[in-house]
């Protein structure tokens with residue numbers, strides 16, 4: 001029977017059911033989401049110092065006002 005340690009809560013996980021392997025290497029899907037959230041948070045923090053001084057190109061859409069009545 002496979003055993004592994006959950007990276008999120010560091011709990012020893014004993015796989016009793018094959019479908020539990022779906023959330024590997026985490027003990028539960030919740031732990032997987034927590035880890036994913038941490039990951040995304042770190043990504044966010046890394047990209048934060050890169051202050052965008054220039055605004056993204058915003059094309060003015062008010063062109064060609066064809067007023068023919």
Ligand SMILES: [Zn+2]
Pocket residue numbers: 006007008009010011026027028031
């Ligand atoms: Zn866990």
